[in-house]
Amino acid sequence: MTENMSCDAIDAVLPDYLEGTMEPVLRQSAEAHISSCLRCSALVRDLGKITAEARMLPELVPSRDLWKGIDARIAAPVIPLGAGQAAPRTAPPRRVRPAWMGIAAAALMMSTAGVTYFLTVRTLTPAGIASGIAQPAPAVVLPVAESTTAGAVEGFTEPRAGESSDPRSGRPAASDVRPSAAGIETSPAVRTAARGGGVASFASETPQVRDAQTDVVYGREIEMLQRIVRSRKAQLDSSTVTIIERNLRVIDAAIEQSRAALARDPASGSLSDQLTRVLDKKVELLRTAALLPAST
Amino acid sequence: MKLIHVVAAAALVTALPFALTAQDRDRLQRDRHQIDTTVSIERQGSVDLSLVSGRIRVTGWDRKDVKVTASIDEGSLKFNANPSRVTLSVDHRDGSRRRHGSLGDARFDVFVPRGTRLILEAVSGDIIASGVQGEIEAGSVSGDVSVTGAVRDVSLESVSGSVHVSQVTGNLSAESVSGDVRAEGINGNVEASTVSGTVRLLGIQTRYVRTESVSGDIIYTGNIDPAGKYDFESHSGTLRLNLPRGAGAQFEVETFSGDVDSDFAITMQPGERKRNKGRFEFTIGDGRARVSAQTFSGRIIINDTSTDSPTRRD
Secondary structure, eight states, rough: OOOOOOHHHHHHHHHHHHHHOOOHHHHHHHHHHHOOOOHHHHHHHHHHHHHHHHHOOOOOOSSSHHHHHHHHHHHHHHOOOTSSSSSOOOOOOHHHHHHHHHHHHHHGGGGGHHHHHHHHHHHHOHHHHHOOOOOOOOOOOGEEEEEEOOOOOOOOSSTTTTOOOOOSOTTOOOSSOBTTTTTTOOOOHHHHTTTTTTOOOOHHHHHHHHHHHHHHHHHHHHHHHHOOOOOOGGGSSSHHHHHHHHHHHHHHHHHHHHHHHHHHTTOOOHHHHHHHHHHHHHHHHHHHHHHHOOOO | HHHHHHHHHHHHHHHHHHHHHHHHHHHHHHHEEEEEEEOOOOOOEEEEEEEEEEEEEEEEEESSSEEEEEEEEESSSEEEEEEEEEEEEEEEETTTTTTTTTTOOEEEEEETTOOOOEEEEEEOOEEESSSSOOEEEEEESSSSSSEEEEEEEEEESSSSSEEEEEEEEEEEEEEEEESOOOEEEEEOOOEEESSSSOOOEEEEEEESSEESSSSOOOEEEEEEOOTEEEEEEEEOOEEEEEOTTTTTEEEEEEEESSSSEEEEEEOOOOTTTBTTTEEEEETTOOOEEEEEESSSSOOOEEEESSSSSTTOOO
């Protein structure tokens, strides 16, 4: 008689389960749970796919040493934030398909440090501020010149010589709030932050500097995804490629419009949020394209 | 003579298993292209079906068994069943790829006990599930996904196909890239997104809605719960909210260059404000719910469903 395990317990033993190193009794319990649990059975199946697909991936080599930047940020002096400037931004727990998640994780690993830093800056909580929690300071403000231009981005098309790809992407500070178990989150502070009004900013950080940072940080992520997507083009069905490209153009047009409006009103938090949203969509679509099964 | 008989008998005994094996092999080969079987499954067991091209159709029924009828033109079927889980997929690794590169169509017709959990995947195939009344996770790249009658967590995706879901009691997540998303009769949290398709949410009873698109329109016809939160975002698509007259909500409506039309009077309360061009905060009714509608250039239309509004369109 085996005791059925919980999903959390399965998560904890999953590596051993997949590697076949579990005790027989535990394994039996795990199998009993997996066979009856939608979530865990999908997880195990997808991880199996990841294993198979990972063998086909080219070796990824970091383009640079990330530790220097991380180290610098850790050591940076703390700059106190003004009260009431920040509010939490809670993103809904999006459903993540493990197969995609694994490959995306591998693909995005190299750009994660910068993205994490950026997200941290933009998601400071009032509680953290109130309790004096040290927040990372903008130790490295990348020059605008490092930012790439605002040209349209093609997911499957190699950029022309001298033309860089769209720099800003990612899902910073998703502007949404999901209901908690107890009810719907309606905190005014949250709502303010979700709309961009409460984005934490440093005393020395202007919207332009913040946008420049965004350009650089998310530009790397989007370029990474584009490389993967381009390399996969031959594996995908041409009609799917056409649809993906067409929708990337739709998003690129939205990015251009948002960027142009933001250029006229650089201080607009709502326009900045608008730009972020369409860039989010672009990243989401590129990830989808990067992880589509072959011959689709 | 006796020796001859012994040798013959020995030869027969030796050959028999090989003959049976050959028969089995033929049967198995046939089974790999076609399945018609019924297996038992535990209450709330799971059924996992996946194919490349073709069609998956799952129907809920009142029996306790899973009935599987499946066939494939090229390649083979992989079928596995135990009391808690039934899986069926296709295997094209045996060189079954056609000369022009496409794969053989597969057709799965499966009846499952109501309450069964479903995991359905297709690449270029359509997915249809009806009356299952269980959790469903379904995704297709270029096929359509259609689900009627599900509970708890329902997650549906397609890239270029449409997603159509109705009669769900539970949390719904529906996504597409270019296909339309249509959800009707949902009683639970709703998340829906698309890039260029249209999102239609009709007959919704919920406390939480979050929808987004880039160029696609978003249409919402449903309740406004006093404890609810409703977010609608599009870059250039039209947001059309068809709300009941008795709705009470605090609205945040914002568009950069689009128009705002409202059947409800936009009356600023003390403390509320029109922050700048195209951005309003206003209250209707008791103002308890939160409704946010944001576009860049898309129109925002807020209709009172009790009136014959000229701008109303489901």
